[in-house]
Amino acid sequence: xxxxxxxxxxxxxxxxxxxxxxxxxxxxxxxxxxxxxxxxxxxxxxxxxxxxxxxxxxxxxxxxxxxxxxxxxxxxxxxxxxxxxxxxxxxxxxxxxxxxxxxxxxxxxxxxxxxxxxxxxxxxxxxxxxxxxxxxxxxxxxxxxxxxxxxxxxxxxxxxxxxxxxxxxxxxxxxxxxx
Numbered sequence: 243x244x245x246x247x248x249x250x251x252x253x254x255x256x257x258x259x260x261x262x263x264x265x266x267x268x269x270x271x272x273x274x275x276x277x278x279x280x281x282x283x284x285x286x287x288x289x290x291x292x293x294x295x296x297x298x299x300x301x302x303x304x305x306x307x308x309x310x311x312x313x314x315x316x317x318x319x320x321x322x323x324x325x326x327x328x329x330x331x332x333x334x335x336x337x338x339x340x341x342x343x344x345x346x347x348x349x350x351x352x353x354x355x356x357x358x359x360x361x362x363x364x365x366x367x368x369x370x371x372x373x374x375x376x377x378x379x380x381x382x383x384x385x386x387x388x389x390x391x392x393x394x395x396x397x398x399x400x401x402x403x404x405x406x407x408x409x410x411x412x413x414x415x416x417x418x419x420x421x
Contacts, residue, residue, distance in 0.1 A: 276321075276388075276403025279380065280413060283420060286396035289389075290375025297345060297353055297366040309417055310340040310391040313405075314373065314382040315366075316348040317356035321404035322386045326360040328407060329388075333364045336414065346370035346385060390417050 292312065293303035304310060313329055315322040333341040343366035345353050350368065357366065373382050379397040380389065390399035390413060399413045 276384075276386075276401045276405060276409070278399065278401045278409055278413060280399050280416065281380070281397065283392070283394075283396070283398075286392065286394075286398055287379035289379065289391045289395050289397050290372070292342060292344075292367065292372055292375075294367045294369045294372060297343075297350070297357055297368050302342075302365050302367075304340060304342055306395040307393060308338065308340055309393055309414070310342065311414065312389045312391065313341075313343045314346055314370075314385060314387045314389075315343055316346055316385050317352040318348065319385050323356070323360075325386060325388075325404045326356070326362065328405060328410070330360060330362055330364075332410060332414070336418075339414065339418070340364075342367065344370055344372055344382075346373065390414060392417050392420060 289310075291303065291306075293301070295301055311329070311332070313325075315326070317323075329341065333339070341364035343362070343364065345366050345368050347370070353366070353368075356362075376382060376389070376397065380400040382389065382400070382402075384402040386404060388399075388401040388405050388410070389397055392398040398417045401409065401413070
């Protein structure tokens with residue numbers, strides 16, 4: 243429990259992420275206000291199983307074997323509010339992709355209001371300890387963070403900060419085109 247508290251404290255300290263450049267891969271680039279990192283297929287690590295209680299009730303386990311977009315968000319985060327309509331629209335434009343959110347550092351009533359205001363239709367998990375499962379790959383390092391998991395259940399992309407239309411489309415299409 244102490245490890246989770248330390249991780250979440252570090253996550254909160256990074257705040258709503260701004261731009262930056264990553265040097266982990268030659269495919270790293272700055273996209274909009276967030277840092278995006280694309281990992282070549284041979285260097286990817288397994289994504290954890292994402293399973294648990296949902297914000298709007300019930301439980302779910304994300305399926306493997308398909309491209310998945312996971313967004314880590316909080317209702318108090320301005321970039322999270324700015325990107326919510328885009329993520330919702332992409333979840334409709336890309337029906338072959340599984341979308342999910344992970345709520346962090348927030349209260350349930352504020353999060354439900356956010357969810358309803360932005361008419362989010364994809365599920366959001368309420369247990370942010372799920373983020374610890376990414377420790378061996380690309381751990382979400384800011385609020386918001388968006389991860390793209392490939393068809394082989396490997397973490398392919400991390401966008402730290404607000405996603406942009408062009409950036410998310412380019413990275414999602416790149417992962418979808420992989421054999």
